[in-house]
Amino acid sequence: xxxxxxxxQLLRDGRPRTxxxxxxxxxxxxxxxxxxxxxxLASNLIGPADKAASTGGRPPTRFAFNPNARFVLAADxxxxxxxxxxxxxxxxxxxxxADELLVAAGPEPVLSWVNATGQKLIAKVGRDxxxxxxxxxxxxxxxxxxxxxxxxPPIMPGWDGFDVQGxxxxxxxxxxxxxNDVNIMAxxxxxxxxxxxxxxxxxxVATGIGSGLISDGRLHRGAQGAxxxxxxxxxxxxxxxxxxCGNTGCLEAVASGAAIAxxxxxxxxxxxxxxxxxTLARGGNIEALxxxxxxxxxxxxxxxxxxxxxxxxxxxxxxxxxxxxxxxxAGVREIVYRRSLPLATQDLRIxxxxxxxxxxxxxxxxxxxxxALAPAQVDLMIAAPAGT
Amino acid sequence: xxxxxxxxQLLRDGRPRTxxxxxxxxxxxxxxxxxxxxxxLASNLIGPADKAASTGGRPPTRFAFNPNARFVLAADxxxxxxxxxxxxxxxxxxxxxADELLVAAGPEPVLSWVNATGQKLIAKVGRDxxxxxxxxxxxxxxxxxxxxxxxxPPIMPGWDGFDVQGxxxxxxxxxxxxxNDVNIMAxxxxxxxxxxxxxxxxxxVATGIGSGLISDGRLHRGAQGAxxxxxxxxxxxxxxxxxxCGNTGCLEAVASGAAIAxxxxxxxxxxxxxxxxxTLARGGNIEALxxxxxxxxxxxxxxxxxxxxxxxxxxxxxxxxxxxxxxxxAGVREIVYRRSLPLATQDLRIxxxxxxxxxxxxxxxxxxxxxALAPAQVDLMIAAPAGT
Numbered sequence: 001x002x003x004x005x006x007x008x009q010l011l012r013d014g015r016p017r018t019x020x021x022x023x024x025x026x027x028x029x030x031x032x033x034x035x036x037x038x039x040x041l042a043s044n045l046i047g048p049a050d051k052a053a054s055t056g057g058r059p060p061t062r063f064a065f066n067p068n069a070r071f072v073l074a075a076d077x078x079x080x081x082x083x084x085x086x087x088x089x090x091x092x093x094x095x096x097x098a099d100e101l102l103v104a105a106g107p108e109p110v111l112s113w114v115n116a117t118g119q120k121l122i123a124k125v126g127r128d129x130x131x132x133x134x135x136x137x138x139x140x141x142x143x144x145x146x147x148x149x150x151x152x153p154p155i156m157p158g159w160d161g162f163d164v165q166g167x168x169x170x171x172x173x174x175x176x177x178x179x180n181d182v183n184i185m186a187x188x189x190x191x192x193x194x195x196x197x198x199x200x201x202x203x204x205v206a207t208g209i210g211s212g213l214i215s216d217g218r219l220h221r222g223a224q225g226a227x228x229x230x231x232x233x234x235x236x237x238x239x240x241x242x243x244x245c246g247n248t249g250c251l252e253a254v255a256s257g258a259a260i261a262x263x264x265x266x267x268x269x270x271x272x273x274x275x276x277x278x279t280l281a282r283g284g285n286i287e288a289l290x291x292x293x294x295x296x297x298x299x300x301x302x303x304x305x306x307x308x309x310x311x312x313x314x315x316x317x318x319x320x321x322x323x324x325x326x327x328x329x330a331g332v333r334e335i336v337y338r339r340s341l342p343l344a345t346q347d348l349r350i351x352x353x354x355x356x357x358x359x360x361x362x363x364x365x366x367x368x369x370x371x372a373l374a375p376a377q378v379d380l381m382i383a384a385p386a387g388t
Numbered sequence: 389x390x391x392x393x394x395x396x397q398l399l400r401d402g403r404p405r406t407x408x409x410x411x412x413x414x415x416x417x418x419x420x421x422x423x424x425x426x427x428x429l430a431s432n433l434i435g436p437a438d439k440a441a442s443t444g445g446r447p448p449t450r451f452a453f454n455p456n457a458r459f460v461l462a463a464d465x466x467x468x469x470x471x472x473x474x475x476x477x478x479x480x481x482x483x484x485x486a487d488e489l490l491v492a493a494g495p496e497p498v499l500s501w502v503n504a505t506g507q508k509l510i511a512k513v514g515r516d517x518x519x520x521x522x523x524x525x526x527x528x529x530x531x532x533x534x535x536x537x538x539x540x541p542p543i544m545p546g547w548d549g550f551d552v553q554g555x556x557x558x559x560x561x562x563x564x565x566x567x568n569d570v571n572i573m574a575x576x577x578x579x580x581x582x583x584x585x586x587x588x589x590x591x592x593v594a595t596g597i598g599s600g601l602i603s604d605g606r607l608h609r610g611a612q613g614a615x616x617x618x619x620x621x622x623x624x625x626x627x628x629x630x631x632x633c634g635n636t637g638c639l640e641a642v643a644s645g646a647a648i649a650x651x652x653x654x655x656x657x658x659x660x661x662x663x664x665x666x667t668l669a670r671g672g673n674i675e676a677l678x679x680x681x682x683x684x685x686x687x688x689x690x691x692x693x694x695x696x697x698x699x700x701x702x703x704x705x706x707x708x709x710x711x712x713x714x715x716x717x718a719g720v721r722e723i724v725y726r727r728s729l730p731l732a733t734q735d736l737r738i739x740x741x742x743x744x745x746x747x748x749x750x751x752x753x754x755x756x757x758x759x760a761l762a763p764a765q766v767d768l769m770i771a772a773p774a775g776t
Binding site for chain 1: 420539585610613730
């Protein structure tokens with residue numbers, strides 16, 4: 001617990017420190033600090049920063065975290081759209097790519113796109129592939145995070161149990177982490193805008209509906225990684241709409257982008273996807289706006305119970321439908337503030353996502369960095385000099 | 389981060405270590421280890437254990453965590469019943485007391501009972517009051533944990549905003565921590581039986597209904613400390629029973645001990661409290677058993693959504709009504725396994741509380757120990773020798 005990885009955690013705050021300052025701050029022996037600083041320098045995870053002020057003679061060197069030591073490949077796979085980015089260790093995007101891609105085509109075409117496009121991006125930014133810290137990927141279905149395999153994902157034929165993690169680790173020669181798309185969006189939104197809010201709920205409203213829970217600053221994945229699955233909760237006012245999951249009355253069957261598009265189509269308005277719903281709403285189509293507001297209310301009915309149970313300080317509404325204006329979120333607010341327990345809504349904020357369609361890739365990068373720069377991982381990363 | 393408190397965390401696992409082993413394990417300088425071991429010895433938090441094997445000469449001393457260095461006062465206040473215990477730092481109960489006490493009598497009579505009875509217990513076990521590590525107390529209503537004050541507790545007239553923490557710290561001269569009773573029961577049950585289950589839900593079914601959530605081994609309190617408040621969620625099949633909270637159709641208005649007693653009384657069966665319901669059920673009263681099973685189903689309706697959202701690996705049903713036999717829990721299982729998402733119930737266990745009415749005091753002790761033996765707190769506790 002006191003090895004180089006722990007020393008490195010201190011430096012991740014970005015503040016440069018001398019060897020003497022590190023020894024004073026940690027109580028480590030000077031010789032130990034020197035040895036560990038040398039290992040971290042060799043790994044390039046830290047580098048010399050400015051020179052420290054000194055009372056005379058040659059000023060001692062300060063060392064600081066080097067966010068460019070490694071880079072991360074982050075992928076966000078949606079139902080019909082895929083997005084890829086390289087980021088540095090501070091989650092700054094270095095390069096990105098996006099494409100129309102059907103997840104239903106199965107793992108091979110999707111992941112080979114990730115591989116080919118990822119390699120191209122790495123070549124484009126001119127980085128050594130050996131500097132890849134890891135690959136993070138979000139998929140639009142339930143994922144067993146510990147093994148990196150999808151678990152009975154409803155809209156991903158061919159993916160059930162597929163070893164996504166192993167596939168990517170083989171191709172890229174670096175650790176790969178897999179999670180569902182809503183969890184990584186929650187991580188991304190929390191990292192980018194809400195790191196001061198320990199308890200957050202992120203709700204994605206797009207073709208489907210799901211949520212990601214942040215508890216005490218950390219993603220709450222649950223026992224099977226299934227936490228946050230609110231799309232298939234029953235609406236209090238039961239309906240008899242059949243859901244793609246086989247049940248009736250699921251929130252997603254009533255309030256998702258796909259459901260709204262179907263309702264519009266039934267009224268003779270051309271709409272086949274959540275994208276069409278957004279376009280219609282932005283163009284001021286009254287029926288689209290009304291349906292979005294009602295979808296917000298339906299989502300609010302389910303969220304009201306979630307708010308009482310989980311007591312977040314902020315709910316972020318993201319996903320493509322959240323970009324269609326204020327109607328959806330107005331419906332959510334209308335019901336949540338009316339139905340949740342007063343104590344739980346006392347300081348509750350319900351806001352629109354600010355990261356927009358970048359939430360997923362930022363979160364995928366956060367997932368990799370949090371894992372791969374943890375003390376024990378850093379210790380493994382550093383080739384320990386003989387005798388330690 | 390590398391001070392005496394951190395060194396102490398190593399020793400909390402109970403394994404004795406020599407100074408040399410501590411230096412090797414931590415990378416701390418030998419002189420630093422010696423100084424910190426001396427501080428911890430002076431504080432009595434560690435003590436010499438057995439002698440280590442040596443290759444010759446005087447064997448070096450091993451040091452180990454001393455659970456008797458301090459003790460904790462733990463209180464669990466229910467609606468009509470109060471329970472108090474002293475425990476050591478391993479949560480072993482040293483002495484306990486219980487009394488019928490109405491929380492509705494207000495803070496002064498209840499807390500002065502805690503004070504008087506606590507002092508008596510301390511005298512009884514013959515401990516120095518200065519060795520009191522802290523006081524933990526659970527109250528039957530919402531509590532702002534950070535300030536130790538109840539927040540609009542519905543069944544606790546006179547307690548709203550009362551400085552429970554300050555009151556107890558003044559009387560006992562030690563840190564006091566306050567939480568709601570269900571949260572501390574969740575902590576106690578998790579500590580005693582489920583420390584290997586990172587995600588747990590504890591449901592208390594007694595006069596009222598509430599739950600406590602354990603996320604990744606830690607209590608999820610939520611933004612206002614209101615997390616887990618499931619008693620006032622609406623049942624999917626709406627009812628028009630008026631709840632004490634002023635709403636209609638709340639779970640608690642239909643499925644609590646108070647609600648079942650009222651239903652029995654309406655059928656001409658003598659029952660005025662959840663205690664009467666338990667007695668009737670244990671005596672085999674068919675109507676009581678039927679009502680308990682139905683209460684379990686109603687609780688299951690609300691839990692089904694909670695399971696999909698939170699994805700625990702175990703749900704523990706506690707509170708007085710859980711002691712009335714298997715009917716309540718059978719009703720819960722019946723609905724949760726039918727209505728929750730298949731992935732979330734894959735390995736889900738729904739079990740009866742094993743700590744019974746001791747869950748609260750164990751949890752109150754855990755709350756104090758986790759807080760007061762954290763590294764930074766231990767550093768504060770230890771008077772640092774000159775020059776450090």
